[in-house]
Amino acid sequence: QVQLVQSGAEVRKPGASVKVSCKASGYTFTNYYIHWVRQAPGQGPEWMGWMNPNSGGTNYPQKFQGRVTMTRDTSVITAFLELTWLTSDDTAVYYCARGGSASYYDALDIWGPGTMVTVSS
Amino acid sequence: QSALTQPRSVSGSPGQSVTISCTGTSSDVGTFNYVSWYRQHPGKAPKLMIYDVNKRPSGVPDRFSGSRSGNTASLTISGLQAEDEADYFCCSYAGTYTLLFGGGTKLTVL
Numbered sequence: 365q366v367q368l369v370q371s372g373a374e375v376r377k378p379g380a381s382v383k384v385s386c387k388a389s390g391y392t393f394t395n396y397y398i399h400w401v402r403q404a405p406g407q408g409p410e411w412m413g414w415m416n417p418n419s420g421g422t423n424y425p426q427k428f429q430g431r432v433t434m435t436r437d438t439s440v441i442t443a444f445l446e447l448t449w450l451t452s453d454d455t456a457v458y459y460c461a462r463g464g465s466a467s468y469y470d471a472l473d474i475w476g477p478g479t480m481v482t483v484s485s
Numbered sequence: 486q487s488a489l490t491q492p493r494s495v496s497g498s499p500g501q502s503v504t505i506s507c508t509g510t511s512s513d514v515g516t517f518n519y520v521s522w523y524r525q526h527p528g529k530a531p532k533l534m535i536y537d538v539n540k541r542p543s544g545v546p547d548r549f550s551g552s553r554s555g556n557t558a559s560l561t562i563s564g565l566q567a568e569d570e571a572d573y574f575c576c577s578y579a580g581t582y583t584l585l586f587g588g589g590t591k592l593t594v595l
Contacts, residue, residue, distance in 0.1 A: 399584070408488060408574055408588035409531070423582040459530060469578035471521035471536035478530055 366390035368460050368476035375482045381448040384479045386460030393441040394418040397463030399472055400434060400445045402456040409459075414468045415443060423468065450483045457481075489514065489575055489587035496593040502563040505590045507575035508556060513585055515556035519578035522551060522560045525589075526571045534573075535560060562592070570594040 371385040386398065400412040413424035415434040422434045433446045443460055457478040464470025490508040497503040507514065507522075514520055520538045523531035533542050535551035538558060548564045558577070562569055575587040 401586070408491075409576075409586045410488075411576075411584040411586055414582075414584075425583055461531075468582060469517070469519045469584070471519070471533055471576070472523075472531075473533045473536075473542060475530040475532070 366462075366474050368462065368474055370458075370460060370476040370479045373480040373482070375484065376450050377485055378451055378483055380450050380483075381446060382450060382481050383444055383446040384458050384460075384481070386443040386445070386476050388441045388443070388462075391462075393436075394438060396465050397468050397470070398434070398436070398443045399461045399463050400432075401459045401461060401472070402454075403459070403478075404453075404456040407456075410456075412445070412458075414463060416468070417443060447481075450481075452483050454481065455483045489577060489585055491573075491575060491587040491590045493588075494591045494593065496595055497562075497565045498595045499565050499567065501565050502561060503565060503592065504559050504561045505573050505575075505592070507558040507560070507577075507587050509558070509577055509579075509585070510556055513556075513577040513579040514553065514558050517578045517580070520551070520553060520558045521576045522549075522558075523574055523576065524569075524571045525574070531574070565594055567594050 369387045399414045403409045415422045417436045436443045460476040461472035462474040522535040525531045539551040574589040579585040
């Protein structure tokens with residue numbers, strides 16, 4: 365069964381960092397892109413970037429450049445999202461999702477359950 | 486880049502058809518054949534319903550169909566069922582390695 369399992373909810377103070385994990389199972393981890401998408405309460409989703417688990421290559425939209433880092437550890441078939449300099453605007457559910465096997469622009473066919481990140485003083 | 490534009494809500498009665506629009510620009514929806522649609526029930530992760538504008542993943546009923554005209558993509562759900570009540574959002578490749586999502590549409594089954 366193909367699935368992505370994410371780490372648990374996090375609470376951080378403004379200015380802190382958070383690192384969310386996403387463990388893959390049921391498929392060859394290095395063969396598919398991993399995307400991260402966040403969704404603030406009552407809002408639509410916001411794409412945060414993709415990572416190629418094979419090469420480690422990444423791409424982030426300008427909004428998050430300098431503040432987001434996507435990495436992976438192939439030995440434990442897990443992807444990571446780290447977001448720094450948190451503000452209250454970063455309070456959201458963070459999802460990892462599986463992308464295409466050949467292209468970063470393919471649809472996201474498997475999603476993790478989401479990780480709630482709350483930023484509050 | 487601005488989010489793709491979707492109506493905030495649509496509604497329909499069981500058995501009817503509804504269409505949800507997703508308007509972008511000639512730099513995203515109007516150019517690339519990489520528009521996808523997702524359904525999200527409250528508190529759940531999104532589920533892929535349509536990809537590449539009009540293709541259905543295995544297991545998605547043929548009541549769901551996708552199309553595009555110019556810079557606007559559409560998701561049509563025919564034979565509405567109670568389980569279709571959910572949030573739906575679109576996504577498009579926007580060039581330069583980026584994806585763009587819509588703001589989401591809440592579908593109410595009356």
